[in-house]
Amino acid sequence: xxxxxxxxxxxxxxxxxxxxxxxxxxxxxxxxxxxxxxxxxxxxxxxxxxxxxxxxxxxxxxxxxxxxxxxxxxxxxxxxxxxxxxxxxxxxxxxxxxxxxxxxxxxxxxxxxxxxxxxxxxxxxxxxxxxxxxxxxxxxxxxxxxxxxxxxxxxxxxxxxxxxxxxxxxxxxxxxxxxxxxxxxxxxxxxxxxxxxxxxxxxxxxxxxxxxxxxxxxxxxxxxxxxxxxxxxxxxxxxxxxxxxxxxxxxxxxxxxxxxxxxxxxxxxxxxxxxxxxxxxxxxxxxxxxxxxxxxxxxxxxxxxxxxxxxxxxxxxxxxxxxxxxxxxxxxxxxxxxxxxxxxxxxxxxxxxxxxxxxxxxxxxxxxxxxxxxxxxxxxxxxxxxxxxxxxxxxxxxxxxxxxxxxxxxxxxxxxxxxxxxxxxxxxxxxxxxxxxxxxxxxxxxxxxxxxxxxxxxxxxxxxxxxxxxxxxxxxxxxxxxxxxxx
Numbered sequence: 001x002x003x004x005x006x007x008x009x010x011x012x013x014x015x016x017x018x019x020x021x022x023x024x025x026x027x028x029x030x031x032x033x034x035x036x037x038x039x040x041x042x043x044x045x046x047x048x049x050x051x052x053x054x055x056x057x058x059x060x061x062x063x064x065x066x067x068x069x070x071x072x073x074x075x076x077x078x079x080x081x082x083x084x085x086x087x088x089x090x091x092x093x094x095x096x097x098x099x100x101x102x103x104x105x106x107x108x109x110x111x112x113x114x115x116x117x118x119x120x121x122x123x124x125x126x127x128x129x130x131x132x133x134x135x136x137x138x139x140x141x142x143x144x145x146x147x148x149x150x151x152x153x154x155x156x157x158x159x160x161x162x163x164x165x166x167x168x169x170x171x172x173x174x175x176x177x178x179x180x181x182x183x184x185x186x187x188x189x190x191x192x193x194x195x196x197x198x199x200x201x202x203x204x205x206x207x208x209x210x211x212x213x214x215x216x217x218x219x220x221x222x223x224x225x226x227x228x229x230x231x232x233x234x235x236x237x238x239x240x241x242x243x244x245x246x247x248x249x250x251x252x253x254x255x256x257x258x259x260x261x262x263x264x265x266x267x268x269x270x271x272x273x274x275x276x277x278x279x280x281x282x283x284x285x286x287x288x289x290x291x292x293x294x295x296x297x298x299x300x301x302x303x304x305x306x307x308x309x310x311x312x313x314x315x316x317x318x319x320x321x322x323x324x325x326x327x328x329x330x331x332x333x334x335x336x337x338x339x340x341x342x343x344x345x346x347x348x349x350x351x352x353x354x355x356x357x358x359x360x361x362x363x364x365x366x367x368x369x370x371x372x373x374x375x376x377x378x379x380x381x382x383x384x385x386x387x388x389x390x391x392x393x394x395x396x397x398x399x400x401x402x403x404x405x406x407x408x409x410x411x412x413x414x415x416x417x418x419x420x421x422x423x424x425x426x427x428x429x430x431x432x433x434x435x436x437x438x439x440x441x442x443x444x445x446x447x448x449x450x451x452x453x454x455x456x457x458x459x460x461x462x463x464x465x466x467x468x469x470x471x472x473x474x475x476x477x478x479x480x481x482x483x484x485x486x487x
């Protein structure tokens with residue numbers, strides 16, 4: 001039997017399930033990018049709101065690129081299992097907050113229709129850095145991107161999140177429907193400001209009057225999200241199905257820790273997400289900086305070195321002194337320029353991160369974290385680096401972390417058949433494979449303006465630190481054994 005509304009009463013007593021009447025839930029949130037993270041995070045906190053008796057906040061989940069989530073969840077009435085794991089315990093909970101699932105190009109007209117509906121009060125996003133079509137170095141809209149050009153040429157039939165949001169707001173303005181809130185839940189600094197900049201830049205290309213209306217009337221609150229969520233494996237599915245006695249095509253496995261800090265700025269109201277543990281705060285940027293620099297910067301560093309040393313998971317990588325030593329040094333440098341939220345001790349936060357990274361119950365793959373480095377480095381590492389450079393502070397650990405990314409790219413470029421999962425993969429592989437000389441590799445990769453801008457490639461101190469870090473890493477026996485060339 002399949003997990004679905006009809007079979008909820010077949011679940012074992014140990015599995016928590018929706019006790020509210022799902023048929024009475026009113027859809028009010030359209031979520032673009034209904035992937036694993038959303039289903040481990042915002043959908044779970046919204047489920048807690050529904051469980052409280054407030055049924056006014058159902059989610060319409062939309063996968064824009066593929067039909068994968070729809071294919072898995074639509075036959076299950078949007079239900080799925082959340083598994084929260086710690087080292088010695090786990091909890092299973094069937095989540096019911098997603099009341100409709102759309103997916104793929106064929107459903108985009110329906111997605112737009114749901115966004116235009118008067119009852120839609122929030123459009124939330126987890127679309128990754130790539131979905132905003134902003135240049136990582138300049139922050140400007142990538143007007144030459146084929147998807148953006150296509151949407152600008154055919155604004156009534158959009159395919160990007162920017163085109164969908166602008167067209168839906170255009171409809172609402174024309175029909176005197178109040179504008180929804182655009183809530184970015186992506187792991188980006190000032191994600192609300194990023195979303196606003198991208199939407200306004202697109203809107204100005206379509207209709208300057210509409211852009212002015214959006215700027216004046218639409219809220220783009222910032223938020224900080226945190227929950228380590230590995231990709232679901234076939235082993236996870238088999239385990240969950242055995243526990244349920246039902247078939248769940250796409251369960252989610254995550255840690256027990258969860259955090260969501262949100263700026264309280266909504267045009268048409270919002271759920272009381274504090275019921276699920278969320279915090280409303282006016283210090284979003286401080287929370288974001290701490291998380292991006294301490295957690296995500298360390299995660300990326302760990303992922304590149306894990307890939308270079310054969311460590312498949314984060315917990316595996318945390319057993320290697322090369323990696324833990326670099327992370328400790330990295331956190332010292334980050335904390336040297338970090339402005340933490342009031343009442344938060346960054347040292348305590350880092351100690352908590354170490355425990356989370358070492359959680360053996362989570363099989364968080366280093367290959368997953370290593371994806372899209374060109375989009376992640378500017379926020380996770382380069383912002384801290386530039387602050388330290390401006391203060392005339394040395395940054396050997398940050399430089400070594402960037403050297404780890406370079407070696408990861410070099411290894412990929414020199415390994416026949418290897419694929420670099422990155423939107424700038426062609427540029428990165430061309431530069432990483434152009435020379436076997438360490439200095440030239442560094443010059444070539446720092447010359448990718450879309451990642452590093454124009455300042456870092458001319459900073460002699462930083463380049464010397466990167467060169468030293470690269471040579472030290474390349475000399476480590478496990479890294480040297482993985483490299484297809486000698487540096």
